[in-house]
Amino acid sequence: MNVTVDLDRQARAILRSNDRGGYTVPTAGLYPYQWNWDSAFAALGFAVFDIDRAWVELETLFSGQWANGMVPHILFHAVDEGYFPGPDVWGTHGHGPIASSGISQPPVAASFARRIYERDPVAGEARLRALFPMMKAWHGWFIKHRGESGAICVTHPWEAGRDNTPDWDQAMARIDASNVGEYQRRDTSHVDADMRPTKYDYDRYITLVNFGSSHDWNEDVILKDGPFRVADPTTTFILLRANRDLKALGDDLGLDTDEIAGWIERLEHGARSLWNPEINAFDSKDLRSNEFSNCVSNASFLNWYAGIDEPRLQPTLERVWQAAKYGIASYDPQGPHFEAFRYWRGPVWAIMNTMIGIGLAERGFSDMADKLRVQTAELIAEQGFAEYYHPQTGKPAGGGTFTWTAAVWLIWASPNAGKV
Numbered sequence: 001m002n003v004t005v006d007l008d009r010q011a012r013a014i015l016r017s018n019d020r021g022g023y024t025v026p027t028a029g030l031y032p033y034q035w036n037w038d039s040a041f042a043a044l045g046f047a048v049f050d051i052d053r054a055w056v057e058l059e060t061l062f063s064g065q066w067a068n069g070m071v072p073h074i075l076f077h078a079v080d081e082g083y084f085p086g087p088d089v090w091g092t093h094g095h096g097p098i099a100s101s102g103i104s105q106p107p108v109a110a111s112f113a114r115r116i117y118e119r120d121p122v123a124g125e126a127r128l129r130a131l132f133p134m135m136k137a138w139h140g141w142f143i144k145h146r147g148e149s150g151a152i153c154v155t156h157p158w159e160a161g162r163d164n165t166p167d168w169d170q171a172m173a174r175i176d177a178s179n180v181g182e183y184q185r186r187d188t189s190h191v192d193a194d195m196r197p198t199k200y201d202y203d204r205y206i207t208l209v210n211f212g213s214s215h216d217w218n219e220d221v222i223l224k225d226g227p228f229r230v231a232d233p234t235t236t237f238i239l240l241r242a243n244r245d246l247k248a249l250g251d252d253l254g255l256d257t258d259e260i261a262g263w264i265e266r267l268e269h270g271a272r273s274l275w276n277p278e279i280n281a282f283d284s285k286d287l288r289s290n291e292f293s294n295c296v297s298n299a300s301f302l303n304w305y306a307g308i309d310e311p312r313l314q315p316t317l318e319r320v321w322q323a324a325k326y327g328i329a330s331y332d333p334q335g336p337h338f339e340a341f342r343y344w345r346g347p348v349w350a351i352m353n354t355m356i357g358i359g360l361a362e363r364g365f366s367d368m369a370d371k372l373r374v375q376t377a378e379l380i381a382e383q384g385f386a387e388y389y390h391p392q393t394g395k396p397a398g399g400g401t402f403t404w405t406a407a408v409w410l411i412w413a414s415p416n417a418g419k420v
């Protein structure tokens, strides 16, 4: 069998095997629940060969939406002892229809709903009409509860989806984790501890969960007193892009999109406020100290995906890209905190390459977009559908048979993407 066809087949098989009936787990064992942005990527992958299943994935995700509009980062559909922290630690009872975490994740869903809809508008219209107000309410939640600086902030490293990036180091150092108590991690029983966040990080992750839970996830208290509040390029750029897509969908359906247009304008300013001239890149900013993190990460390059041009970023992109062989490392390989295997402190992530590549192509940088796509395709073809990879050797790391890596193969990296 031709190699590409075989990889296409493997990618579909991974989506099917991680399907738990209406939702897809990121990978068996390590992540046994429905994760928010992973699930949206899964929907996009399914759309290539099963459009109904794609919509079901998004519908299941939004079935966990809270009354205040928030869509949680994890939905605990069926309790699994193999994951920590589970629903009892999050203590979110009464907020949403399904047991869940108490924070959100980068809102890629509306952008992907647009792609799914455009594949088959007839099959999608009714489903899109039902999802539209839910997506809008979620975006409004971000603007209201995370948007006071103009850019969008996160209240927990997990909310940005880049758990242990050096972006958070300064903010994390100020968290007093001395009262965290005893707990038992589960992740390191599935994956090598050297590829995961440290105990120092985990003590702070759990301290932040305990803070939210002890205040019953009251957003006013979290805004005023929450120990972690960092404006984040991932969420800011992704929400900006998602609002552009939601507006286009709303216009297409003949709905009122004025409020969304206002959010777009606001976010364009907010995104610009993350430009850090010290490092010539978009950066995260600690809203408690008003300091940039001085970190070039792969989220620094999501601006094109968000429709924001920035010529001053080009040399930074070239420098960071030259230092890695398989796309954009999660953290600057020449930076002082680089660790090639440790999760978001260095490895390459196929989903981030994909969003950066889509943005580059759309903004007219088609050579760079092609190069990024080919490097990602080689990586997956040589190393399999891993969670993340060593940016220079390509060695796979973290979990295997990973849903979102399979999905981005089908929709973007595969030479057949767009044709199947």
Ligand code: GLC
Pocket: 026, 031, 035, 036, 037, 038, 160, 161, 162, 163
């Ligand atoms: C990790 C990642 C996060 C992802 C989750 C499930 O926590 O950092 O982005 O959503 O795993 O794959």
